[in-house]
Amino acid sequence: MIFSKSNDEMLLNLALKNNLDMDRVLSAYLVCGDQLFMLLHIFEGQDLHIPSKRRLNAANAHNIHFIEDDKRVFADYEKYDSLEYKGKWYNVVQEEKKILNHWYLPVIESTGEDDGGTADN
Numbered sequence: 001m002i003f004s005k006s007n008d009e010m011l012l013n014l015a016l017k018n019n020l021d022m023d024r025v026l027s028a029y030l031v032c033g034d035q036l037f038m039l040l041h042i043f044e045g046q047d048l049h050i051p052s053k054r055r056l057n058a059a060n061a062h063n064i065h066f067i068e069d070d071k072r073v074f075a076d077y078e079k080y081d082s083l084e085y086k087g088k089w090y091n092v093v094q095e096e097k098k099i100l101n102h103w104y105l106p107v108i109e110s111t112g113e114d115d116g117g118t119a120d121n
């Protein structure tokens with residue numbers, strides 16, 4: 001997912017200077033929003049070692065899918081809710097966020113169909 005907005009240049013420079021994958025930097029920005037830059041200032045000059053998914057018991061950023069929801073169909077969904085979208089089941093990772101003038105719902109693919117809230121799109 002690549003954006004053609006003014007923030008792209010700043011995120012691209014951040015990725016290049018730190019030898020980071022651009023898609024992962026964008027994923028982190030979509031999840032954290034402007035808090036990402038605050039975190040970078042807090043940890044400036046320090047080496048960060050992020051534990052694996054298994055140790056954190058959390059989804060990897062590169063496994064997260066973002067459902068664009070400008071119509072706010074999924075506005076009431078909360079973390080751990082399940083939903084059906086375009087024939088696939090997903091688990092919600094975090095509540096919707098407005099980033100770069102669009103609403104996104106971060107989700108991961110579900111391993112099984114849950115009886116949580118569903119929506120057809």
